[in-house]
Amino acid sequence: MSRVWNFSAGPAALPLEVLQQAQADLLDWNGSGASVMELSHRGKPFMAMAAQAEADLRELLAIPAHYAVLFLQGGATQHFAQIPMNLAAPGDRADYVLTGHWSEKAVSEAGPYVQTRIVASSKEQGYRCLPLVDTAALDPDAAYLHYVANETIHGIEWRQPPPSGHLPLVADMSSNILSAPVDIERHGIVYAGAQKNIGPSGLVVMIIRRDLLAREGRPMANVLRYREQAAADSMLNTPNTWGWYLAGLTFKWILAQGGLAAIEAGNIRKSGLLYQAIDGSGGFYRNPVDPAARSRMNVPFTLHDPALDALFLEQSAAAGLMALKGHKAVGGMRASIYNAVPLAAVEALVAFMAEFARRYG
């Protein structure tokens, strides 16, 4: 067994201790004589594990009791559609903030279910900064205001949520949830695909203020209605039990690290090291994002000479640094340094980058 440093944007690195526990449990979980994947979600052992996972998440994010926590399927993309289905009646409108690829996608997937309007955008700036959100410009009758807390491709992150006036604020936190404390009460919904900071793909964690569950939305199947899933403890249909279990292990791992304050400190240190290496390279490496908006999770960077890209990727892979190729939308490189990517991985990357720049600069 030989592990690499994994900078994948998602599905992404999981904590080694979580994987080791999952490996040890795989044939016989919790003394059951079966894998957790082989057990009924309605049996006592799984239900107890599931409830503990929720309790641990509530502790980590200080989630108040008037918010429900759901463990769903479909990825954030499906919930781009399901959120307007649930929150907007036919004919309703909703406001959106554009900061990159994922917020654009949120708008397009919502289109069939709500009249969308862009109230703030940094598109004209090439998504290299965060736009100002003017609450006076919000639609007072909008069903909600949606934003993406971290743009995985463009490497932009909101340190604080944008103002939303009296509108329920809906945040896609797929790529930065649990990377730092969050003020849940500023939000109506926080949701996240699991495959960056929570666990494997195929699971969505949603934190939703209970009054929003009372909204009628549009006619739809029960399985798509958040109110029904909340009433059924996310077991209206069979949930992704393996994903839920791994999420629970990850929540415990974060608690063992000291919770979100400690995790945030680690992420500040890791991302600081990497941005410093880029900014201090004399232009060999470049990151175009406004420093105030730079993501601590996804660090895109380009080489001064794109002709070196292939060599950089080849040599970094040979050095055990995996998945550094940037997204085609922005080109160059991208290092995703989620919670589970240790400081040692970033140190190895930074050392490689310095040596590469020395050799080819």
Added chain:
Amino acid sequence: MSRVWNFSAGPAALPLEVLQQAQADLLDWNGSGASVMELSHRGKPFMAMAAQAEADLRELLAIPAHYAVLFLQGGATQHFAQIPMNLAAPGDRADYVLTGHWSEKAVSEAGPYVQTRIVASSKEQGYRCLPLVDTAALDPDAAYLHYVANETIHGIEWRQPPPSGHLPLVADMSSNILSAPVDIERHGIVYAGAQKNIGPSGLVVMIIRRDLLAREGRPMANVLRYREQAAADSMLNTPNTWGWYLAGLTFKWILAQGGLAAIEAGNIRKSGLLYQAIDGSGGFYRNPVDPAARSRMNVPFTLHDPALDALFLEQSAAAGLMALKGHKAVGGMRASIYNAVPLAAVEALVAFMAEFARRYG
């Protein structure tokens, strides 16, 4: 590590060899230096594995080229809703066959998207037999005819698909897919939640005739449209990568067993043994289903004296026979004996049942 005989209805037993492979791969899959859960679904190694899984499934079920194979999320329940969204335009009608709990649920979840009509039902017979489907009674303008190939709770199974005239036949095969050969060309859609005969929960496998992908259905998000998922090789959004990987291992396991003909022979033998034990118990155990309709996957049975139920469950659990409690809708016991439940498990159950009957009969 101590494994039990697992009769869970789903999530259910997985092949031991599949679990052992997954355990061996957990920290370092395919020489990648990472878990399969930690890799991009768009990377070459995962895409190659995913394509091989599809090829193996095509071989197992002899799926013709004019059918697409999709690996989706949401469980069969979500597709109860998504199928009419995709196949029926607003105002369209669809015909349904009722054979138990799951076909009732398919009807109710479809309700918001299509005008449903029951064309055949065994509800008045307590779902103890299969109804006759009269093609003359089908709505010639229906968008499709839907049936559930195996009713997990009632223990009823279609050996051959019902006639559907010229209507596309849509089959929920969640609980009997890959238990025997199937005539795919009799169907427009075959779909199945993975958590019985394919892998862990959180994955749906769908086999869909390509001409049906051209139907416009109703306005909906791209992520919910089968045509878009087919065009994107089921990667319009991040799929359940762990589920897909385990499905691939399970397909290989079935091929190694000799394919579906061999699997079917094993299932005939296992279910035959158990029904024989029930029918030959002199009334101590009873199964009420018409023998021609008895499921080879889920065998519900009652004890002649329900006062013995608790004792039966306690003693069977102590004997290493897990999850025999029946569904509350029908009471008594249920032994789910999917592909991954070995003959030895059924032999152990039958021996236990005989001994229990001897002691308390």
